[in-house]
Amino acid sequence: MGYQFAHLEGYARKGSQQRKNGKMQPRKWSIRDIVAEAMREPDACLHVWDPQPPKLLYGAMPSQLEALAEAYAATVQDAQGRKLRADGLCVAAGVVSLPADRADDWPQYRAVAVGFLCEQYGKRLRSVVEHIDEEHPHLHFYAVPLDGERFEVLHVGRQAAARAAQEGKAKGAQNAAYKAAMQAWQDGFHAKVSASFGLARTGPKRERLSRAEWQARKARLRADAKARQAVGPVITSDQVKKRVTKAGFFSEYETGQELAERLDALAREEYAPATKAAALVASSRNRADAMQRLADERSQEVESLRARLAAAEAKADAAQKDAALYQQVFMDGLDGSEQAEVIDRARSLRREKAAKVKAQQEASWSPEYRAHLERIEAEFQRSLRAIEAEDQRKDDDGRELERPDAG
Template sequence: MTECSFFHIEGYGRKPLVGKRPKPALDGVVAEAERRPGFCAHVASPLPPQILLGITPTQAAEFAVEQASRARNAASRRIRSIDIVMYAGVVSYPVEAGKVVRRHGDKAEVIDPLYTAWLKENLVWLAREFGDALVSVVEHLDEAYPHVHFYVQPPLEEGRLRLDRVHRGRRAQVGVTDKSEQGRVYCFAMSRWLDDYQAAVGASFGHERFGPKRMRTSRWWQMEKRRVQNQANAVAEAARLAAERSVVETKKKLHSQLLLLKEELCRTSDTEALQLIFHAERRKLQQRLDEADKRAALDARRIAKAGAMLRAAGLLPDIGPGELNAPAACSAR
């Protein structure tokens, strides 16, 4: 199945819009986002929404309604109840929820790491696109495709709600008086807006800008699919090369540390070996000194005994013990 990027933004008033293009009121939109009973019949098994950024949708709507009560139109009159007071948008992840989340009763566990990365990229893009006007972001994981609702509050400047500050289509119409030209510049700006979202978020995850029905021609569809896939492959290849470079650098550092450790070990081993040799030679020398002492003592006893025998036989005159110099015992240690 084709995985296409989906980004949509719509303005809502305090009262529903009726006619050829009916539109619900703001309170109904936020009630559906918060999964209030009676407002989410399209969801078989609703899950509590996750607030990813800012305040709750209800709090955002209450602030928008309060701000609208102070707003004035070009004629310095109160704005109509059907006039836009806040924008609500949605970005959808084009992979079936069953492949992204695993449900556990009234909780959902994300099992697709790409979805987590996609979600972070969307939060970054939304914050960069709308700045302080982005007042709430809510995640839904209980429908066919995981998606995120976001709410944007136009600023109130000198009593006027400046929709053009937060909406590119409205911004493009500023200063354009011709009705047909207003429609043209509006559509062009909105198309470029979708292109920017695709380049910043969708293309990085291999999502196409257009679906096969929109492309009409299979040849152009295949070209666009290959272009987006090549771009996604390039991003993945760059990430892989960066990871490989990181691994190589880490290996080099570890190898250098290992060599230093080996050198230190060798120095330590050499010192220990010299110490062992020194102690072994010292023990040998001590043994030789002890043996010399023993031989000197034995020789002294033998000389003393021989002298006594010679004196007894009258062959050696009597002399004092100190007059017979026996070999001195070795005492150097």
């Protein structure tokens, strides 16, 4: 099923350049650079094998962004009342993509994504174009603030960081606010766009999921996507109108009861496929839940086996150390016969210790318990003698039968 890809970045009329560890870093792209890449200008899209002109989906072509950015920059000032610097951010640009194996879903996914962007940016959304010359279907979107607005109105991450700075928070807290806001933006895009198509919010590597857990996650997402899309046909306004039952100068119309019965039958007929689809979705979701439970159980089993293996390895290491110590203390420097003598002596000591332990146990027995054991032993001996006597009698009878008749 794959996972969503949506990215948002800010750009200025002049690409900024920073120094890190004493070295100048590569210059950040400017608005001119992103326009050239979007419009597939020569030498601006070397990563594309066969560049094709972009397809306009909304607004104006990206080629107009530079003029829009210049016009916007003329309407804003910084906190000191100075005009916006050339490296001040003017354009928010982003990318929305879909995995290559989901190309069949792209037309519908693209439409929902553009709707999300229009809802979020309103009049500030100036251009949305589609590139059809790369492996993954994707679109680029561009937004410019309205006259006099701060750039942060387009970028929730920078907006959150600026708010933290105004509150006097440290740089680390500002960065944390930025990340949290961008994660929330990704969550919102997923809830309103990607979830309906069964895409995961993040990939397996990001959450360190096992293959079984990732497969279960994808199965669950597929079931949820089907549930979102299992909507039956809509009853039109014409169908709700009362129908003429008798035409003429004094036309007669169906009664409210007749209208209700007709609409009820129509609803059952129209929504039968949706009802069936909902049942299939429920079955798919149950299977997905079962896969998730199995993945959880297998994960627990693996952890248990790992713990047992670690304990066994620790025990083996301890035994190996004991054996090495035994060899060092008792055997090093001795020849074969001397080592055999040590082993025999150890066995004798073990036998003596076992006999001593047994004697101590017997000494602790009460007279009643000792008498009980003696009775059991006597009964056992009687039974044994009886069995031996019976065996002897059978042997004697057999020999008697085998004796030849006299005379």
